[in-house]
Amino acid sequence: MAFDAIETPFGKSDRIIGGAATYIALSASNFVKPIKQISVVGGDFPQEELDHLTSLGVELEGVQIKKDEKSFFWAGRYHMDMNERDTLDTQLNVLANFTPVVPDSYQEDAEFVMLGNLVPAVQMSVLNQMKKKPKLVVMDTMNFWMETALADLEEVLKKVDVLLVNDSEARQLSGQYSLVKAAKTIMSMGPKYLVVKKGEHGALLFHEDKVFVAPALPLEEVFDPTGAGDTFAGGFIGHLAKTKDISFNNMKTAIIVGSAMASFCVEKFGTTRMKEISQADIQGRIQQFVDLVNFDINII
Amino acid sequence: MAFDAIETPFGKSDRIIGGAATYIALSASNFVKPIKQISVVGGDFPQEELDHLTSLGVELEGVQIKKDEKSFFWAGRYHMDMNERDTLDTQLNVLANFTPVVPDSYQEDAEFVMLGNLVPAVQMSVLNQMKKKPKLVVMDTMNFWMETALADLEEVLKKVDVLLVNDSEARQLSGQYSLVKAAKTIMSMGPKYLVVKKGEHGALLFHEDKVFVAPALPLEEVFDPTGAGDTFAGGFIGHLAKTKDISFNNMKTAIIVGSAMASFCVEKFGTTRMKEISQADIQGRIQQFVDLVNFDINII
Numbered sequence: 156m157a158f159d160a161i162e163t164p165f166g167k168s169d170r171i172i173g174g175a176a177t178y179i180a181l182s183a184s185n186f187v188k189p190i191k192q193i194s195v196v197g198g199d200f201p202q203e204e205l206d207h208l209t210s211l212g213v214e215l216e217g218v219q220i221k222k223d224e225k226s227f228f229w230a231g232r233y234h235m236d237m238n239e240r241d242t243l244d245t246q247l248n249v250l251a252n253f254t255p256v257v258p259d260s261y262q263e264d265a266e267f268v269m270l271g272n273l274v275p276a277v278q279m280s281v282l283n284q285m286k287k288k289p290k291l292v293v294m295d296t297m298n299f300w301m302e303t304a305l306a307d308l309e310e311v312l313k314k315v316d317v318l319l320v321n322d323s324e325a326r327q328l329s330g331q332y333s334l335v336k337a338a339k340t341i342m343s344m345g346p347k348y349l350v351v352k353k354g355e356h357g358a359l360l361f362h363e364d365k366v367f368v369a370p371a372l373p374l375e376e377v378f379d380p381t382g383a384g385d386t387f388a389g390g391f392i393g394h395l396a397k398t399k400d401i402s403f404n405n406m407k408t409a410i411i412v413g414s415a416m417a418s419f420c421v422e423k424f425g426t427t428r429m430k431e432i433s434q435a436d437i438q439g440r441i442q443q444f445v446d447l448v449n450f451d452i453n454i455i
Numbered sequence: 456m457a458f459d460a461i462e463t464p465f466g467k468s469d470r471i472i473g474g475a476a477t478y479i480a481l482s483a484s485n486f487v488k489p490i491k492q493i494s495v496v497g498g499d500f501p502q503e504e505l506d507h508l509t510s511l512g513v514e515l516e517g518v519q520i521k522k523d524e525k526s527f528f529w530a531g532r533y534h535m536d537m538n539e540r541d542t543l544d545t546q547l548n549v550l551a552n553f554t555p556v557v558p559d560s561y562q563e564d565a566e567f568v569m570l571g572n573l574v575p576a577v578q579m580s581v582l583n584q585m586k587k588k589p590k591l592v593v594m595d596t597m598n599f600w601m602e603t604a605l606a607d608l609e610e611v612l613k614k615v616d617v618l619l620v621n622d623s624e625a626r627q628l629s630g631q632y633s634l635v636k637a638a639k640t641i642m643s644m645g646p647k648y649l650v651v652k653k654g655e656h657g658a659l660l661f662h663e664d665k666v667f668v669a670p671a672l673p674l675e676e677v678f679d680p681t682g683a684g685d686t687f688a689g690g691f692i693g694h695l696a697k698t699k700d701i702s703f704n705n706m707k708t709a710i711i712v713g714s715a716m717a718s719f720c721v722e723k724f725g726t727t728r729m730k731e732i733s734q735a736d737i738q739g740r741i742q743q744f745v746d747l748v749n750f751d752i753n754i755i
Contacts, residue, residue, distance in 0.1 A: 235632045332535045335675045356656035359673060368670035368747050373659060375635045407750040441752075447668050448748045450707040452741075 156194040156218065157227035160244075161424060163379050164235055171425040172204050174227065175271035175295065178382035180213045181429040182389025182416045183269070185437060187396040188212030191261040193281060195249045198222035207430070216258045224249045237380045237421075238354045253277055257284035266290040267396040269388060270315070272297050275307035282314050291401050293317040293392050294346075295384065298324050312345040317406075319350045319388055334359060335366070348406060350391070352384055360410050362403050369410045370447050372418040372440070379424045383417040386429060390416030415440040456494040456518065457527035460544075461724060463679050464535055471725040472504050474527065475571035475595065478682035480513045481729040482689025482716045483569070485737060486697040488512030491561040493581060495549045498522035507730070516558045524549045537680045537721075538654045553577055557584035566590040567696040569688060570615070572597050575607035582614050591701050593617040593692050594646075595684065598624050612645040617706075619650045619688055634659060635666070648706060650691070652684055660710050662703050669710045670747050672718040672740070679724045683717040686729065690716030715740040 157174030161167070176194040183190055190213045198221065205215060230244035255277055257265075265285065270278040272295040282292065294315040300308050301324065312318065318341060326332055329340035338349045338361035351359040355377065360367040391413035398405055418440060422428045457474030461467070476494040483490055490513045498521065505515060530544035555577055557565075565585065570578040572595040582592065594615040600608050601624065612618065618641060626632055629640035638649045638661035651659040655677065660667040691713035698705055718740060722728045 333675055333677075335673050353656065356653065357668070357670075366673050366747065367750070368657070368673070369750075370657075370668035370670070370748075373635050373666050373668070375633055377633075404751060408752075411750055445752050447666065448670075450667070450669075450711055451704060452708075452745050 156192075156196050156200065157229065157250075158199075159381055159425060160228070160230040161379055161381050162232040162243075163237070164233070165376065165378050166424065168379075168424045170228070172201070173229070173382060173425055175273070175382075175385040175388075177204075177208075177426060178385035178420065178429070179269055179271055179389040179392075180208055181211070181426055182386040182413075182420075183393030183396070184208075184211040184213055184389075185416070185432075185434070186390070186393030186412070187267075189214045191217060191258075191265060193217035193255050193257060193261075195219040195221065195253045195255075197225040197249050200226045214260075216260055217256065219249075219253075219256070221249050231381070233380060237377050240380075255281050255284075257281060262286050266399070267392055268292045269392045270294040270311075271385065271388070275300050275304050275311045279307065279311045279314075282311070290399075291316050291392075291395060293319065293388065293395075295319045295388055296324070298327055301327050309344060312341075315346050316401075317348040317350060318346040319352060319384070319391075321352045321354070321384070325349070325351050335361075338366075348403075350410065352387060354380070354383075358387070358410055358414060360403075360406055362406070365403055367403075367407045367410065369407075369414050370444065371414060372443060372447065374418065374421065377421045380421050381425060382429075383420045386420040387413035387417040389413070411441060411444050415444055456492075456496050456500065457529065457550075458499075459681055459725060460528075460530040461679055461681050462532040462543075463537070464533070465676065465678050466724070468679075468724045470528070472501070473529070473682060473725055475573070475682075475685040475688075477504075477508075477726060478685035478720070478729070479569055479571055479689035479692075480508055481511070481726055482686040482713075482720075483693030483696070484508075484511040484513055484689075485716070485732075485734070486690070486693030486712070487567075489514045491517060491558075491565060493517035493555050493557060493561075495519040495521065495553045495555075497525040497549050500526045514560075516560055517556065519549075519553075519556070521549050531681070533680060537677050540680075555581050555584075557581060562586050566699070567692055568592045569692045570594040570611075571685065571688070575600050575604050575611045579607065579611045579614075582611070590699075591616050591692075591695060593619065593688065593695075595619045595688055596624070598627055601627050609644060612641075615646050616701075617648040617650060618646040619652060619684070619691075621652045621654070621684070625649070625651050635661075638666075648703075650710065652687060654680070654683075658687070658710055658714060660703075660706055662706070665703055667703075667707045667710065669707075669714050670744065671714060672743060672747065674718065674721065677721045680721050681725060682729075683720045686720040687713040687717040689713075711741060711744050715744055 159173035225248040228246040268289040325337045329337035331337040349361040357370040394409040394412040459473035525548040527550045528546040568589040625637045629637035631637040649661040657670040694709040694712040
């Protein structure tokens with residue numbers, strides 16, 4: 156839960172609400188309640204944003220508020236190819252010394268755990284505090300931790316069921332260019348499932364020898380991709396937690412749900428679009444994904 | 456119909472058979488016969504390659520053989536990212552002065568015309584020789600003609616039903632970064648359908664306000680992408696010519712057929728794999744595409 160300042164070819168935002176946990180919760184709350192949030196913010200984090208999350212069924216007992224400190228801040232710039240971005244500024248602030256605490260009240264039905272992208276040691280600390288082994292642990296990470304904390308990352312990977320990374324990160328982590336080979340290598344490191352996010356090119360789901368390909372919705376404009384990966388993650392685990400079905404078949408559906416949620420996120424700056432959408436919007440968008448890939452198989 | 460010399464991260468070929476028309480015919484001949492080929496080769500083009508095409512139902516009356524000249528030759532090098540390649544050598548040879556002639560025997564049932572990637576003026580000459588308007592004209596082109604013969608290219612586009620290009624070419628031709636916007640612009644230039652080939656990321660089909668996304672099959676290794684686009688085109692028009700159905704719905708199936716054929720092409724150097732595959736192989740591969748994108752839509 157943080158602040159972002161974003162520049163894209165279509166415009167520029169002031170300091171706006173962002174952060175992986177914010178996007179994940181906004182997205183997942185469309186599918187399952189309560190969501191038991193763990194994060195840290197400074198005294199500068201707006202109370203109305205916290206109240207909004209509460210109204211969506213997001214419990215905040217695990218969110219530490221450090222009144223005399225500042226929230227994490229990131230500023231970045233995107234170009235026409237939104238798969239790449241430049242970081243203009245990073246201020247760790249409260250994240251510099253974040254020690255997550257999993258409240259007792261979270262332990263009861265925390266069957267589905269989503270570890271947002273953060274220092275692997277912090278992700279591990281959350282898992283170590285779980286008194287019961289979760290039904291499913293999904294983890295996001297990034298190239299930065301592969302370069303600066305690989306040993307810690309490898310330890311967390313051993314405890315994770317589903318890893319979400321983008322295509323260049325899958326290649327970097329595995330040392331394999333072919334994504335099929337990369338998936339085999341990564342699945343030998345711990346995760347039973349690998350989701351490879353490819354932005355405008357969709358996403359791949361690997362499990363054992365199986366693979367599933369989900370498209371991205373072709374959009375007139377990707378206005379701001381910030382948070383799209385986290386929104387995808389929120390839709391993915393939200394659907395799984397709602398249905399309590401962790402079969403490969405249901406994971407495929409979860410990938411489509413995540414892709415649909417991400418396709419909303421990029422339509423406006425920051426979290427704007429995620430705060431507008433209704434259940435009917437979501438259903439309509441998922442139907443668009445059905446139409447997007449549906450073809451007649453009686454070809455002979 | 457030409458010679459290629461290819462280097463990839465996985466190996467290096469001698470001078471081998473290639474050329475857009477060769478790949479298109481090899482691919483399409485799995486779906487429809489006869490194929491009435493128009494091309495030009497030198498005296499160096501092996502008779503057994505011509506005989507092989509004949510045995511597949513490819514008529515060669517429209518293939519000029521210039522005994523004292525040499526066939527077109529291209530040498531290129533691919534890197535790990537096979538969406539990019541370096542041209543090492545181009546020898547136009549017989550293509551320098553190619554004047555295509557459409558034989559009378561071709562006129563009767565030439566309902567489906569595939570214009571392989573070549574000088575737009577040559578493509579136009581073929582269309583101008585058709586005595587009856589074809590049911591469907593499909594055209595491939597490339598960035599080189601956008602830079603050196605744009606006016607001619609724009610003239611041919613007015614007479615074309617389906618344009619096949621890759622994503623960077625669609626952006627270049629339209630001046631639009633968004634592929635949705637690029638498709639609208641290109642469809643205003645003549646083609647009623649636009650197919651955007653994205654290599655390992657699959658393909659998009661645009662028509663009016665509709666869009667279809669086809670995946671590429673995730674492969675352990677893309678051994679040699681040479682001819683993949685032409686093989687795709689051959690499968691695409693081959694399926695349409697076989698079924699004689701040019702509805703959007705059947706074009707979607709044709710995209711999947713083309714994608715399946717292209718997925719074979721890249722498995723070995725040059726045309727090697729295309730000469731091995733059986734109807735059973737093709738059916739099995741198309742089923743893999745069904746499995747690749749199929750998901751349960753009862754998500755609520």
